[in-house]
Amino acid sequence: EAGVAQSPRYKIIEKRQSVAFWCNPISGHATLYWYQQILGQGPKLLIQFQNNGVVDDSQLPKDRFSAERLKGVDSTLKIQPAKLEDSAVYLCASSLTDTNTEAFFGQGTRLTVV
Amino acid sequence: KQEVTQIPAALSVPEGENLVLNCSFTDSAIYNLQWFRQDPGKGLTSLLLIQSSQREQTSGRLNASLDKSSGRSTLYIAASQPGDSATYLCAVPPSGGSYIPTFGRGTSLIVHP
Numbered sequence: 640e641a642g643v644a645q646s647p648r649y650k651i652i653e654k655r656q657s658v659a660f661w662c663n664p665i666s667g668h669a670t671l672y673w674y675q676q677i678l679g680q681g682p683k684l685l686i687q688f689q690n691n692g693v694v695d696d697s698q699l700p701k702d703r704f705s706a707e708r709l710k711g712v713d714s715t716l717k718i719q720p721a722k723l724e725d726s727a728v729y730l731c732a733s734s735l736t737d738t739n740t741e742a743f744f745g746q747g748t749r750l751t752v753v
Numbered sequence: 754k755q756e757v758t759q760i761p762a763a764l765s766v767p768e769g770e771n772l773v774l775n776c777s778f779t780d781s782a783i784y785n786l787q788w789f790r791q792d793p794g795k796g797l798t799s800l801l802l803i804q805s806s807q808r809e810q811t812s813g814r815l816n817a818s819l820d821k822s823s824g825r826s827t828l829y830i831a832a833s834q835p836g837d838s839a840t841y842l843c844a845v846p847p848s849g850g851s852y853i854p855t856f857g858r859g860t861s862l863i864v865h866p
Contacts (some may be wrong), residue, residue, distance in 0.1 A: 643796075645796075672853075674856075679858070680858055681757070681842055681856030681857050681858045681859055682797070682842075682856045683856075684853055684854070684855075687853055694853075695853055730796055730797065732797075741787065741799055741802045742787065742799070742844070742854060743799060744789070744796040744797035744798070744799075745796050746795055746796040747795070747796045749794065
């Protein structure tokens with residue numbers, strides 16, 4: 640069974656530039672999550688999708704972050720413009736449904752903003 | 754708001770020891786509890802999922818217990834090996850509303866030969 644795919648694996652950009660991350664969840668998984676993990680901390684949820692609808696984006700800095708899952712499958716997370724404090728690993732996860740099921744994570748995208 | 758605490762933050766042990774990693778959470782109304790392993794520079798790998806109605810789950814040398822009433826879970830690693838070196842995270846989603854796991858900061862484990 641293919642896992643959650645993310646790209647790119649690494650990205651280095653200058654502050655104020657834009658960047659986009661892509662996630663392809665496990666086939667058939669209705670729920671998709673984007674997490675931000677700063678070095679030394681646990682992952683923090685940015686946004687949760689159920690199919691193509693947003694369930695929770697309360698911790699997404701909407702002035703600079705945006706995410707979409709237009710067809711309810713793949714998802715993209717964008718940062719525009721990036722700040723130094725956005726340096727982190729961005730993890731995508733998916734689960735079969737949004738209740739009581741196991742979450743599977745991708746390898747993550749390590750972003751460095753210089 | 755759910756808060757998840759993991760103790761210890763870091764652990765360094767010789768190979769062969771039996772280990773105990775602790776996870777505590779403030780809101781006992783949970784769907785389940787999931788333990789993950791994270792290797793440096795990698796994503797999270799699910800180790801064990803304990804449903805809220807269960808008290809423990811076992812997989813190989815790993816055993817996780819759950820005590821909802823006291824807001825605690827423990828991950829036991831038997832006969833530790835250098836390959837167990839990683840960060841171990843627990844995640845707890847609330848039982849009400851959507852399944853949105855809250856993570857602890859993790860326990861960084863080093864097992865040296």
